[in-house]
Amino acid sequence: xxxxxxxxxxLRRISQYVIALKSGIQxxxxxxxxxxxxxxxxxxxxxxxxxxNLEVEDIFPVEKAND
Numbered sequence: 001x002x003x004x005x006x007x008x009x010x011l012r013r014i015s016q017y018v019i020a021l022k023s024g025i026q027x028x029x030x031x032x033x034x035x036x037x038x039x040x041x042x043x044x045x046x047x048x049x050x051x052x053n054l055e056v057e058d059i060f061p062v063e064k065a066n067d
Contacts, residue, residue, distance in 0.1 A: 004059045005034045008052060022051035 009019065016034065020027040025044055032038040033048070040048070040060065049056045 003034065003036065004061070005048065008054070008059060009034070012052070014052070019048060019051050023047040 009016070016027050016030045019025075020030050023030070023044075025047055029038075029044070030048070033040045033044065045056045045060050049059055052059065
């Protein structure tokens with residue numbers, strides 16, 4: 001899986017610290033999410049997307065249910 005949060009952050013030259021400030025999420029948590037060590041909660045996804053002026057789907061892949 002590609003890491004859209006990392007790609008977007010680097011492309012826009014935005015540090016984890018800045019995303020943390022804008023989203024209200026601790027920088028350490030941003031790092032864990034970015035490195036895919038934890039799964040972000042829905043509220044965290046929304047805050048991060050808003051901090052980057054993007055939609056949640058632009059950063060986090062939509063999980064499809066197995067039918």
